[in-house]
Amino acid sequence: QITLRESGPTLVTPTQTLTLTCTFSGFSLRTRGVGVGWVRQPPTKALEWLALIYWDDDKRYSPSLQSRLTITKDTSKNQVVLTMTNIDPVDTATYYCARRPNYYDNRGLDYWGQGTLVTVSS
Amino acid sequence: EIVLTQSPGTLSLSPGETATLSCRASQSVSGSSLAWYQQKTGQAPRLLIYGASSRATGIPDRFSGSGSGTDFTLTISGLEPEDFAVYYCQQFGSSPYTFGQGTKLEIK
Numbered sequence A: 001q002i003t004l005r006e007s008g009p010t011l012v013t014p015t016q017t018l019t020l021t022c023t024f025s026g027f028s029l030r031t032r033g034v035g036v037g038w039v040r041q042p043p044t045k046a047l048e049w050l051a052l053i054y055w056d057d058d059k060r061y062s063p064s065l066q067s068r069l070t071i072t073k074d075t076s077k078n079q080v081v082l083t084m085t086n087i088d089p090v091d092t093a094t095y096y097c098a099r100r101p102n103y104y105d106n107r108g109l110d111y112w113g114q115g116t117l118v119t120v121s122s
Numbered sequence B: 001e002i003v004l005t006q007s008p009g010t011l012s013l014s015p016g017e018t019a020t021l022s023c024r025a026s027q028s029v030s031g032s033s034l035a036w037y038q039q040k041t042g043q044a045p046r047l048l049i050y051g052a053s054s055r056a057t058g059i060p061d062r063f064s065g066s067g068s069g070t071d072f073t074l075t076i077s078g079l080e081p082e083d084f085a086v087y088y089c090q091q092f093g094s095s096p097y098t099f100g101q102g103t104k105l106e107i108k
Helices: none
Strands: A003-007 A018-025 A035-041 A048-054 A059-061 A069-074 A079-084 A093-100 A116-120 B004-007 B010-013 B019-025 B034-039 B046-050 B063-068 B071-076 B086-091 B103-107
Touching: A003 A093, A018 A035, A018 A093, A018 A116, A035 A069, A035 A079, A048 A069, A048 A079, A048 A093, A059 A069, A079 A093, B004 B086, B010 B019, B019 B034, B019 B086, B019 B103, B034 B063, B046 B063, B071 B086
Parallel strands: B010 B103
Antiparallel strands: A003 A018, A018 A079, A035 A048, A035 A093, A048 A059, A069 A079, A093 A116, B004 B019, B019 B071, B034 B046, B034 B086, B063 B071, B086 B103
């Protein structure tokens, strides 16, 4: 059974750094082709792709946010961590992590966490 | 960066009817690496279609996808009450793996 779960602060002060952790089970980031990524959704708005890290440590970022984002993995803990610097109220959103099962085919994000709402406010 | 434009923004139909949703890319999506997701209020997105036309595991056959290059379509035949939701397309042909802005399918 594959599961992903996001964790992190629910309230963040502007200019701080946000750190979110995705803890997953049922698959391994040591498996060739596998990736785990982050997607966010501001209240009542559309999905926005943020970043993704692959089994081989290849990292992909949204160009508009790249300067503020860092994605890392800890394969021994089955975790992927996303950090976002200089947080702003416009970053208020539900943040999801999701699995990409295989870099070498055209499957999408097949398993998602339930999401975590992060509010940015002073 | 590939920009995906979905249309219409909102689609109002009745149960039993057929829904046709469009996703147009600003440049060709390589390998037909396009996926469709369904999102209901308060829930995470669910993968429906990948590779433009392959149904994900457990997805009913009333959902079908088609298209290639820059034009893709999601068709839902014989709408069921549980199909009324927001639908997003996403491309994996090249990074960044962008989403469309979504189509809301509502009950008429």
